[in-house]
Amino acid sequence: MTGPSPRLDPAAFTDYGPWPAPRPHTAPELARLLALVEDRGVRGGSVALGHGRDAASRAAAAAFADAWQERGGQLTAVVDWPEDAASWLRQARRLTDPQPDAWVVAAAPVGWVQLSRRLRHSTDWDPRRTFGFAATGDTRLVTAAGPGVLDGMRGATPAGRVWTVVRGWVVESAEA
Numbered sequence: 001m002t003g004p005s006p007r008l009d010p011a012a013f014t015d016y017g018p019w020p021a022p023r024p025h026t027a028p029e030l031a032r033l034l035a036l037v038e039d040r041g042v043r044g045g046s047v048a049l050g051h052g053r054d055a056a057s058r059a060a061a062a063a064f065a066d067a068w069q070e071r072g073g074q075l076t077a078v079v080d081w082p083e084d085a086a087s088w089l090r091q092a093r094r095l096t097d098p099q100p101d102a103w104v105v106a107a108a109p110v111g112w113v114q115l116s117r118r119l120r121h122s123t124d125w126d127p128r129r130t131f132g133f134a135a136t137g138d139t140r141l142v143t144a145a146g147p148g149v150l151d152g153m154r155g156a157t158p159a160g161r162v163w164t165v166v167r168g169w170v171v172e173s174a175e176a
Contacts (some may be wrong), residue, residue, distance in 0.1 A: 019109045029134055040101075040129070052106070057107050064106065076100045076136065088115045092122055105133070106133040107152055127151060139170045
């Protein structure tokens with residue numbers, strides 16, 4: 001599956017920016033994210049948790065990890081990544097090699113765009129089994145990642161609503 005790097009030139013992101021830094025997660029966001037993962041049938045199952053290195057993403061990932069393990073769930077991997085790297089291949093393999101039931105992501109948009117492209121290009125990662133905090137649910141991010149890279153990914157807004165990537169768009173549900 002490995003081929004040429006799917007890395008985007010950082011200059012390409014200026015067309016979509018400026019990119020805001022992730023904000024601290026909220027209690028409704030975390031609760032909805034946990035429910036989404038459990039509703040997919042992963043209750044008590046294995047999750048690979050990925051996060052950026054900014055403070056908000058690290059805190060969100062730690063909160064998810066604590067809550068998931070308190071519910072009896074397992075973490076197969078906890079992987080962080082930089083906003084800029086040569087290829088993100090090592091991080092992509094660490095997230096997918098344990099073959100988890102689902103993936104959960106807390107990250108700034110630019111780093112997640114790059115890693116998601118690497119995951120899609122070089123591993124068996126499935127965005128339909130991937131759930132994200134609010135910062136990963138931005139249509140500009142989905143567009144930058146490219147066609148089909150994130151289709152099916154779901155996540156939670158700060159208010160606890162659900163967003164889903166559908167044919168290159170982030171669609172938010174009315175439910176809270």
